Each structure stands twice: as structure tokens, then as C-alpha cells.
Amino acid sequence: MTHAHTHTHAPSPPVSADPRRWTALALICTAQFMLILDVTVVNVALPSMAADLDLARSTLTWVVTAYTLCFGGLMLLGGRLADGIGARRTLLAGLGLFTVASLACGLAPDAPTLLAGRIAQGVGAALLSPAALSLVTTGFHGAERNKALGVWAAIGGSGSAAGVLLGGALTAGPGWQWVFYVNVPVGVALLAALPxxxxxxxxxxxxxxxxxxxxxxTAATGALVYGLVRAGDAGWTSASTLLPLLGSLVLYGIFAAVERASRAPLMDLRMFTRRPVVAGSFLMLVATALLISFFFLGSVQLQHLYGFDALRTGLVFLPVAVTTGVGAHLGARLVGVLGSRICAAGGLTLTALGCAPLPFLTADSNPWATLLPALAVAALGLGAVFVTATATALGMIDPHEAGLASGIVNTFHEVGGSIGVAVVSTIAATSITTGTLAGYRTAFTACALAAAAAALLTPLLVPPGRPRTTGGPHVH
Known part of the structure; x- marks a missing residue:
């Protein structure tokens, strides 16, 4: 593949081929790795955090969602800022904020401080990630760029896998605070080396x-998540659930009006008239919602119900994270052969089948023989869906629109995690609070039904045909 491109360039390297570019790539990818780590590293530590800081179920949910919500909601703004004031400056500002926020989370004596730290981490991530990707795409050319973007993409799969294992090891060892403290020396070293x-x-x-x-x-999605989480305590018909849900619809409506009126809109809403972008966004939303829900539900269930410590919980989830990566690798091969429709529908069907045994777990089930294989099969399917989502959105539209489509799909990627965790936390509310089994069963049933419904919708939503596999890069 590399040879095909070599003869198209002049023998001398391009003027902008900086000798430090591979070192820069290694450092930038390390920074991105920390951001992805922070989506999953926290899940395994949740029960320990709840015990130490006396966190209610709703607060526990916000520890996960506050980060992904700000990361997703502000990512497009971060990308625009990188264009406006320079990618390097935006990268360093985001990294600085993320590092300070990580320290604040580790030192947090109570829930408000912890949540404020998670919000600040999300804002830092929203600045860092698009700026980092911009530096990778502008720092390399030709065949080298494909290689660099391959390294970048690999960081995504390995980041979530490392997150569950590292989260378990740190929580079981020095304590949950270290899932945040670990970012501080890395962040400081990167801030010193990157310039x-x-x-x-x-x-x-x-x-x-x-x-x-x-x-x-961000406010609209925040109100939606708040309403979904509130339903677990107050019920679906209470005013404190319905008002935020209604408020989120109003805010989304205002957002659409502002975007239409703006001369430099954050999100070009006309992209939603493109079927591949709608299909890709839908697939990304469902896949992320399900995967992050598995980590959240499984972590709490293993530790509360089955008495696992954090390290053993991390070890249970390691194969799940690895099969996600395997699924993504298979999906990348198959989507060009079978087309997006078959790949997405097949992946979601596999996820639904993987989830199917989970509603039947009993209190004396062996999680290694029941929960682990079921989630590993489900995650294998989701890995393929992630790749298909990106390939569909970016490989079935004009190349000059790939940047816009990529921003939209990545926003749905982060926001999907927030919505998924909010929904399953509310469905399993009684079990999370009382340590019983019924709520987890219902939540896993909902996951299986959501995957099955998405598989049935896929042929209607996803356009026929095979995507070009040279679409723009996916943030993670």
C-alpha cells in the first residue's frame, strides 16, 4: 500500500516534513490516550468512590456522564478554536486544563468538587482532542499520513481496554483517587515536552x-441526561423528570434556530439531510450508548452483587475491551466487502444475541462463565458497528464534507455514552441502591431490545452500497 503512493511525490521530502514529527505524534497520541482512558477508567472505580464520598446513585451516574457530556458537546467548538487561534495553542490549553482538573478530581472531598473536576476534564478534552487530530493530519503527508492516522485510530481501542484494567489495578491498590492522579505527572511531562x-x-x-x-x-443534552437520571428516583411521570426532558426539547429547538441563523454555525444542520451522516450518527450513538452502559452496569453489579474487588472487575472487562478492538478490526475488513448495511445489521444482531443470556443471571451465577462471555460477544458486534458508523458517514459523502461529518459523528460518539449510562442507571436504580438483582436484569433486557431494534432499523436507515474506505479520520 505504501509503495503505491511513493512515486507520486518528488524524491525530496515535502518542505513541511518536520524531523520531529514522529516524536510529536508519539506525544500527541499519549495525550489522546489519557482522554480515552478517562471514559472507562472511572467505571471500575465507581463503587469505591461511592463508598468514600457517600455518593447517591444519581451522582454516581453524573461522574461518568459529566465528562462525556462536556467532551462531546464542546468538541466542535474546540475544533473551531484550533482553526482560529492555532492547533498547538489549543492543544496545550486543553492539556493544561485536563491535568489541573484531574488533580482536583483526585483531591475531591465531596460530590460537588468531584463533578466540577469531571466537567473541567471534559472541557479540557474537548479542546485537546480536535486540536491533536488537526496536528496529526497537517504534520504528515501522503502515505505517511495514513500510517500516522492508523496509529491514532489504534489508540482508541487500546485506550478503553487499558482503562478498565488500569482502573481496577489503581482502585484495588493505592485507591480510586489514583485513577485521576495518574494523569497529573503524564500531563505535566507532556506540557514540558510538546512545545x-x-x-x-x-x-x-x-x-x-x-x-x-x-x-x-451541551445544555440541551445536559437537561436530557438530568431528566433521564431523575426518572430513576422520582418516576417517569413526575414534574422533576418531565420538565427537564421538555426543557431539553426546547433547547434543541433553539439550538437549531441559532445554527440556521448563524453565519459560522458550529454544526451545519444541512448535513442531516445526507442519509449517510444520519445513519452513521445513529449507529455511533447506539454503539457507544450500549458499550459504556455495559461497563457501567457490569462494574457496579460485579462489585455490589458478586463481591468482586476492583482489580478482578477490571480483569473481567479486559476481554470485553479486547473483543471490541477485534470487532473493529474485522468490521474494517468486512465493510468494504459486504457493505455498510450488512456489517451494521450483523454487528447489532450479534450484540443483541450476546446480551440475551444476561437477564437470566442469578445471584449464584459465576460471572466468569456468564457475564464475561455474554458481554465479550456483544462487544465484538459493537466493534464492527463503530467502524461501520464512521465508514458510512465519511465514505459515502463528498470528500470535502468529511470534516463536517466527522465532527458530527464524534459528537454523537461522546453524547451517546452520556445518554446510555443515564438510561441504564435509571432502569437499574432499585438494584444499584439496594444490591438486588431485578434492576440489572431489566437494564440488560433493555440493552438487548435496543440492539435488536437498531438491527431492524439499520436496513431502513443505512444506504445500500459499500463506502470508500479512505474517509476522514475518526477522533476515537
């Missing part, structure tokens, strides 16, 4: 920053 190897490029002409749009879409 020396990342060149300062002149920023592009800024198209204007749509701050109201970013705040509106």
Missing part, C-alpha cells in the same frame, strides 16, 4: 466562534 516538538503554525482564518451554539447543545 519543543510541535511546530507553531499560523492559524487559519477564523470563521467565527459559535459559543452560543456550543453552550445550547
Amino acid at each position: 519543543a516538538v510541535v511546530p507553531a503554525r499560523a492559524p487559519q482564518r477564523p470563521r467565527g466562534l459559535d459559543v452560543p451554539g456550543a453552550l445550547l447543545v
Whole structure:
């Protein structure tokens, strides 16, 4: 593959081929690795955090969702900021904020401080991630760029796998605070090293920053998540559940109006008239919602109900994270042969079948023989869906629109995690609070039904045909 490209370039390397570019790539990927780690590393530590800080179920849910919500909601703004003030500056600002916020989370004496730290981590991640990707795509050319983006993509799968294992080891060892403290020395070292190897490029002409749009879409999703979490305590028909859900619809409506009126909108809503973008966003939302829900539900169930410590919980989830990566690898091979429709429907069907035994778990089931294989099969299917989602959204539209589509799909990726955890936390509310089994069973039933429904919808939503596999990069 590399040879096909070599003869198209002049013998001398491009002017911008910086000798420090591979060192820069290694450091940038390390920073991105921390961000992905922080989505899953926290799940295994949740029961210990709850015991230490006396966290209610709803607060526990927000520890996961506050991060993914701000990461997803503000990511497009972070990308626009990187264009406007320069990717290097945005990267360092995001990394600095993320590092300080990690320290604050580790030192948190109570729930409000912990949640404020998680929000700040999410804002830092939303600045860092798009700026990092921009530096990777502009720092490499031709065949080298494909290689660099391959390294970047591999970070995604390995980050979530390492997250569950590291989360378990740190929580069982020095304590849950260390799932946050571990970011601090790494962040400080990166802040010291990056300026020396990342060149300062002149920023592009800024198209204007749509701050109201970013705040509106984040607030709308926040209100949606709040309403979903609240339902677990107050019931679906109570005012404290319905008002935030209604408020989120109103805020989404205002967001759409602001985007249409804006001269430099954050999200080009016309992209939602493109069937591949809608299909890709839907698949990404469902796949992330299910995968992060598995980590959340499984971690709490294993530790509360089956008496596992954090390290053993991490070990149970390691094969699940690995099969996600295997599924993604298979999906990348198959989507070009079978097409998006078959790949997505097949992956979601496999996920539904994997979930099917979970509602029948009993209190004396052996999690190694029941929960682990079931979730590993489900995750194998989801891995293929992740790749198909990106390939469909980016490989079935004009290449010049790939950047816009990529931003939208990545937003759905982060926000999907927030919504999934909010829903399963509410369904399993009684079990999470009382340590019984019924709620977990119902939540896993909901996961199986959601996967099956999405598999049935796929042929209607996903366009026929095979995507070009040279679409733009996926953030993670």
C-alpha cells in the first residue's frame, strides 16, 4: 500500500516534513490516550468512590456522564478554536486544563468538587482532542499520513481496554483517587515536552466562534441526561423528570434556530439531510450508548452483587475491551466487502444475541462463565458497528464534507455514552441502591431490545452500497 503512493511525490521530502514529527505524534497520541482512558477508567472505580464520598446513585451516574457530556458537546467548538487561534495553542490549553482538573478530581472531598473536576476534564478534552487530530493530519503527508492516522485510530481501542484494567489495578491498590492522579505527572511531562516538538503554525482564518451554539447543545443534552437520571428516583411521570426532558426539547429547538441563523454555525444542520451522516450518527450513538452502559452496569453489579474487588472487575472487562478492538478490526475488513448495511445489521444482531443470556443471571451465577462471555460477544458486534458508523458517514459523502461529518459523528460518539449510562442507571436504580438483582436484569433486557431494534432499523436507515474506505479520520 505504501509503495503505491511513493512515486507520486518528488524524491525530496515535502518542505513541511518536520524531523520531529514522529516524536510529536508519539506525544500527541499519549495525550489522546489519557482522554480515552478517562471514559472507562472511572467505571471500575465507581463503587469505591461511592463508598468514600457517600455518593447517591444519581451522582454516581453524573461522574461518568459529566465528562462525556462536556467532551462531546464542546468538541466542535474546540475544533473551531484550533482553526482560529492555532492547533498547538489549543492543544496545550486543553492539556493544561485536563491535568489541573484531574488533580482536583483526585483531591475531591465531596460530590460537588468531584463533578466540577469531571466537567473541567471534559472541557479540557474537548479542546485537546480536535486540536491533536488537526496536528496529526497537517504534520504528515501522503502515505505517511495514513500510517500516522492508523496509529491514532489504534489508540482508541487500546485506550478503553487499558482503562478498565488500569482502573481496577489503581482502585484495588493505592485507591480510586489514583485513577485521576495518574494523569497529573503524564500531563505535566507532556506540557514540558510538546512545545519543543510541535511546530507553531499560523492559524487559519477564523470563521467565527459559535459559543452560543456550543453552550445550547451541551445544555440541551445536559437537561436530557438530568431528566433521564431523575426518572430513576422520582418516576417517569413526575414534574422533576418531565420538565427537564421538555426543557431539553426546547433547547434543541433553539439550538437549531441559532445554527440556521448563524453565519459560522458550529454544526451545519444541512448535513442531516445526507442519509449517510444520519445513519452513521445513529449507529455511533447506539454503539457507544450500549458499550459504556455495559461497563457501567457490569462494574457496579460485579462489585455490589458478586463481591468482586476492583482489580478482578477490571480483569473481567479486559476481554470485553479486547473483543471490541477485534470487532473493529474485522468490521474494517468486512465493510468494504459486504457493505455498510450488512456489517451494521450483523454487528447489532450479534450484540443483541450476546446480551440475551444476561437477564437470566442469578445471584449464584459465576460471572466468569456468564457475564464475561455474554458481554465479550456483544462487544465484538459493537466493534464492527463503530467502524461501520464512521465508514458510512465519511465514505459515502463528498470528500470535502468529511470534516463536517466527522465532527458530527464524534459528537454523537461522546453524547451517546452520556445518554446510555443515564438510561441504564435509571432502569437499574432499585438494584444499584439496594444490591438486588431485578434492576440489572431489566437494564440488560433493555440493552438487548435496543440492539435488536437498531438491527431492524439499520436496513431502513443505512444506504445500500459499500463506502470508500479512505474517509476522514475518526477522533476515537
